[in-house]
Every structure is written in structure tokens, then in C-alpha cells.
Amino acid sequence: MQQRARTATRIQRKNTAAILEAALEVFSAHGYRGATVDQIAQAAGLSKPNLLYYFPSKEALHMTLLDGLLETWLDPLKAMDPEGEPLEEILAYVRRKLEMSRDFPRESRLFANEIIQGAPRIAPALSGELKALVDDMAGVINGWIASGKIAEVDPYHLIFSIWSLTQHYADFDVQVHAVLGGPEVDPYPAAQAYLETLFTRMLTPKG
Amino acid sequence: MQQRARTATRIQRKNTAAILEAALEVFSAHGYRGATVDQIAQAAGLSKPNLLYYFPSKEALHMTLLDGLLETWLDPLKAMDPEGEPLEEILAYVRRKLEMSRDFPRESRLFANEIIQGAPRIAPALSGELKALVDDMAGVINGWIASGKIAEVDPYHLIFSIWSLTQHYADFDVQVHAVLGGPEVDPYPAAQAYLETLFTRMLTPKG
DNA sequence: CGTCGGTTTTACCAGATGGTCAAAATGCGT
DNA sequence: ACGCATTTTGACCATCTGGTAAAACCGACG
Numbered sequence A, B: 001m002q003q004r005a006r007t008a009t010r011i012q013r014k015n016t017a018a019i020l021e022a023a024l025e026v027f028s029a030h031g032y033r034g035a036t037v038d039q040i041a042q043a044a045g046l047s048k049p050n051l052l053y054y055f056p057s058k059e060a061l062h063m064t065l066l067d068g069l070l071e072t073w074l075d076p077l078k079a080m081d082p083e084g085e086p087l088e089e090i091l092a093y094v095r096r097k098l099e100m101s102r103d104f105p106r107e108s109r110l111f112a113n114e115i116i117q118g119a120p121r122i123a124p125a126l127s128g129e130l131k132a133l134v135d136d137m138a139g140v141i142n143g144w145i146a147s148g149k150i151a152e153v154d155p156y157h158l159i160f161s162i163w164s165l166t167q168h169y170a171d172f173d174v175q176v177h178a179v180l181g182g183p184e185v186d187p188y189p190a191a192q193a194y195l196e197t198l199f200t201r202m203l204t205p206k207g
Numbered sequence C: 001c002g003t004c005g006g007t008t009t010t011a012c013c014a015g016a017t018g019g020t021c022a023a024a025a026t027g028c029g030t
Numbered sequence D: 001a002c003g004c005a006t007t008t009t010g011a012c013c014a015t016c017t018g019g020t021a022a023a024a025c026c027g028a029c030g
Helices: A010-034 A037-043 A048-054 A058-078 A086-103 A105-116 A123-146 A155-171 A173-180 A188-203 B010-034 B037-043 B048-054 B058-078 B086-103 B105-116 B123-146 B155-171 B173-180 B188-203
Strands: none
Touching: A010 A037, A010 A048, A010 A058, A010 A105, A010 B010, A037 A048, A058 A086, A058 A105, A058 A123, A086 A105, A086 A155, A086 A188, A105 A155, A105 B105, A105 B155, A123 A155, A123 B173, A155 A173, A155 A188, A155 B105, A155 B155, A155 B173, A155 B188, A173 B123, A173 B155, A188 B155, A188 B188, B010 B037, B010 B048, B010 B058, B010 B105, B037 B048, B058 B086, B058 B105, B058 B123, B086 B105, B086 B155, B086 B188, B105 B155, B123 B155, B155 B173, B155 B188
């Protein structure tokens, strides 16, 4: 029986960690339906029934992953400081998001897969927590615009543009490398420079 | 037996068209593995064996779809005129790509699904045809920069940014609508305006 | 040593899925 | 209406997949 969460054995911690790591790897590479429990179990060094001893179902495992992810995903947005220097704050956000694409591409792809397929399992979180947060940030940005600290822009589409531009380098990784000519090319330095220029020119008041 | 492509019956044309339409719908919504042949057949108003009479396998059906897609996808890029007014040409490209996201979101998602999962079936086309085309365009853009018609930017990342920004509205549709507050909101007019501003500010020479 | 909670394995199942095949039905030119 | 090629169907398979049950294993502690 699954013990009632009181304490967690050393073995338990080790195995759940290995499973989540393996699940992230497999789900992000093949999507929910493309991934098989067997594949994940093997990647975690366990047998399928053994994995199912720790997580009651494939679905539950996937959900656990997504829940943990959403928090990680929203953190950088929360970290923006309404009192800070506007352009600096936005550029810092862009930088942080781009670093996340570089350092956690699997998480990005897991998220992308879910959204593309209609977000069947996280739709509530999108129109709930996420929308609330974005609405807040949009207010802050509008404040910055009103005080003349940055140029006029639609704050929602500004945020969309940051998301799409930064996540592109994780989600469409193969395309980027195909066009740039091979896996040995590191697109991130140039991307970082490009995005900084882009948003600086976009947001600097008056032209 | 499959007749040897000599002519195509009326029935043949009607059914293959219905199948491709249904396949696009289902593949783009659920991904390759998430889609079932039965589902596609039903959506096309046929039985599964009947569908397999027209396409030898699920894989072949998917490939047919992807092949046709790539052409459609590259067309707007080819349509750019090196002799045209640089900023105008780029803005027109952005506009065309955004219209494609609005009018053909399923095609966009089909493509996105494929790339995210490592482009198992179109990797050659990416590093072949696509790369060649982008290399050409990068050359043209560099020419525009050299002649002072537009500001200095990395042409490759400029192209990436156009792709990511425009396709975002198709691929991440649910997220956009969740944040904007419901399916009745049409994000495209504002997106169009935002992107025009963005690239105008980015590319107008001297600041 | 024994036993007891926690862990792992072996064997298994039911349903889904991609695909095959031969026969039946249908269209179509004459 | 006839005969042929095309199209459609129904029955069927092998395999894969998520999940279960129960037995075996293991390590700590009395």
C-alpha cells in the first residue's frame, strides 16, 4: 500500500525523483500519447508495475509534472518589480525567459505540447492563475506607459511576444539548428543580443 | 488494386480530398501518435479499411500531408522581393504569415507538432530546402542593411522572430484566448497592429 | 531468528490500434 | 442488361498499451 504521505523513505524519494526526471524526458520528446509507461519506467530504471506503484496512472504522473511546471513557469513573471526601472525590468524578464529555454528546454516543450493540443489538462490554470497574473502585469505596464517611461504598446501582446520569442528557441530547437547549420552552433548569444535590441527599440519612448 | 495514377476517378478525388481534410483536422489536434486511423476515417465519412484503400498506411497519410504543407509554408518567404522597398517587404511578409495563422491554424499546428517532436519526418527538408531559402533571404536582408535601408539586425534571428511571433497566435491559440478572456475575443487586429509597430521600430534606420 | 512494512517482480488481462484479406457491392462503358 | 474495374465492407490478426493481482523479496527491528 501507498503509505499515507506521513514520511517518505529514502528509496521513495530516489525513485519518485527518477520517475519524474524520466517522465519529463519522455513526455517532452513524444507528447502525452506518444509516450508509453514502459518507456518512462525503463528510462527511470524500473519495471512498469514498479513505476505504477509510485504513481497510480500515466495520467497522474503527467499531471504531477504539469502542476510542478506551472509554478516554475510563472515565477519569472512574478519576479518583475513594478517599482523597478521599466525597460530594465522587461529586459531582465526576457533574459530570464531565454535562459529558461536554454537550461530547461524539456519543460518548455512539455508545456508547448500541452497547449498546442488544446491544454486539456491545464485550461483552468490558464484562464485562472495565469490570466490573473497577466492582467496584473498588464496594469503595471500600462502604468509605465502612462508615466512616459516606455513607449506605447499593447501590454498583452507585448507579453505574448516575449513568450513566443523566447520559447521558440526551446520548442523549435531542431528548426533553429537546421537553419543555422548544425547542432554545434549555439544560437543563444546571438538570440540574447537580438532580443535585447528588439525590445529596447520597441520600448524606448519617442522615436 | 490502386490504379496506376493514370487518371483519377471522381470518387477518388472526392475521397482523397475528404481524407486529407479529416487527417489535417485530427493530426493537428492530437499529434501523430494521438490520432487514430479510425478517428480520421470516421471524420472523413469512411470505414478504416476503406481509408487504407486510398492511403497504404497512417504514416503515408501523414507524410502526404507534411509534403503538401511545406510548400505552402515556404511560399510567403519566396514571395519576398529583393528589389522591393525593404521595410515594406518585411512588413508584408509578417502580415502574410499572420494571416496564415488566422486562416490555417491547423496547418500551423501540424507543423509545430512535427518540429517540437524533433521533426522525425521532415528533418531533411529543414536542413535542405528550408535552410537554403533562409540563407538566400539572409543575404538579401544583409544587402538591405549594407545599403542603409534598414537598421542593423541579425537576419537569421529576424526571420526566427517573425516565425515565432506569427505562429504563436495559431499554435498557442488556447493560451492567447485564455489570457485575453474568452473565445469571443479576436486577437488578430491588435496582433497585426502590434507586430507592425514592433518591426517598424526595430528596422527603421538610426534611432 | 522471525515477522512485518515497504518494495519489486512475474504473470496476466482487456481494450485499443494499425493493418490485412477475400468477398460483396457498386459504378460505368458498351 | 452485361461484364469489368473500382470501391466498400465485415471479419479477422498481431501487437501494443495501460493497468491489476498476487506472490516474492528485502531490510530493520524486536
